[in-house]
Amino acid sequence: MRKYVTLYGMFIKNCLIAQMEFRSNFMMSLLVESVYLLAKLLYVLVVFRTDLHVDGIPPEGLLLFLGMHTVVTGIYMGMFFTNFTNISEYIKDGRLDLMLTKPVSLQFMASLRYVDLALPIPDIVVGLVMIGIGWHAMDIPLTLLQLGGFMLLLLVAVVITYCLMIIPALLSFWFVQTGSASEMAHSAWDANNFPMAIYPTWIRRIGTFVIPLFLITNFGPMFLLGQLDWLHVGLALVGSLLLLSIIRLIWKQAVRGYSSASS
Template sequence: MFKITKKYFRLYGLFIKNCLIAQMEFRGNFMMSLIVESVYLIAKLLYVLVVFRTDLHVDGIPPEGLLLFIGMHTVVTGIYVGLFFTNFMKIPEYIKDGSLDLMLTKPVSLQFMASMRYIDLALPIPDIIVGFILMGIGWYAMSIPLTFLHLAGIILLLIVSIVITYCLMIIPALLSFWFVQTGSVSEISHSVWDANNFPMAIYPSWVRRIGTFVIPLFLITNFGPMFLLGQLNWLHTGLAMLASILLFALIRLLWKQAVKGYSSASS
């Protein structure tokens, strides 16, 4: 098990190295990506100005506390864009042009190759930096103690957020094994993703139940800040971790089922 894990870590390191070399060959594109994402982020931060100018309170949480939610959403968005977005967009292309045939011959997991091969090292930088700054400001403004337990809890829930993000956002790509056009599903998923920018308390109770227990989207942005604000305990944190593991296992089974029904583009 250790040797297999080491093998995949080494392979992923090579992916990062190759992507970095490729992006550095076109430094202009790299810088343009940084600028474009920064401009998009500035527009997105208008949410913060609106929150503070209107003195918005959500479920008793003041504007300073809302920065934890906005920051968490921004950080996870950066991680998603950097690690997963490009790969998920390419999976339907692999299926259509037969590139998946070549990946099937590799002595590594096909899911790993198809969904983790490309890393964008430019787009996530502004999101991750600004997101952590917003969380830091909210953390300080809410007088939350900087303890080992708080740090451990937020790190664990950030990992949970990343796993759930991977599982939910790969679903449109998996559907392309059965359906030719899945672009509309991807658009819907990204629209729903943006709706997760604030505490789930702004939604009706039935929406919160669906977003927590059926499609656990709210676990991504909400559970970390709620833990820091004392609205969640370690039991909830453990249940969130268990949910992410079960969801990943479900996606793994769905992937295997999709590959079983895959017909080579060259056949």
């Protein structure tokens, strides 16, 4: 584990050096993501102007859900998006062959090699501000227990995000074109920025127990609002680790059937 932590630190350092060599590109990424974020903030404006209540949760409480979605979006864009997009290219042009020779996990190298340090900044900062405003407005006590539970569920959200959003990239081992699968995944992602109570019961069950997308945005805020106990927090953690194990098995199976681009 220490070796992989050190290696990931080197990835971050190298990516930072590379991005600082082209500062204008770094600033442009910040600007572009900020524009996208402004469009997302229209949701907040609509929520407060219409005094929207969802399942008894007032607009101030909805900020917790919107903020959680925004923070995890930033983490996804910074840690995973570029890597998942590149996996299909590695397979097509043979770069995966070179990665196979490295004395580290191929999945680690292919899915975590690049870190974008510009794109996540606006999302994470604004998302944390929204969470802070909602936390204060809903009079939620700021205790180590509350903070610890929320951070644990944020970690669960990141793990589930990794597992679900890498699936279109895994399909690249069997199919040439996986763009449609990626578009479907991102459309489902954008639909997850509100409490799952807005959806019918059957959709909530699928989004919780089959494809656990709703756990990403909902469980952290629900814990803060007292709608989730520690038993469900533990189950969410176990479920995320189980999902990660399944993705690991699928990855190994995919690599087993991989044919070198040079063959």
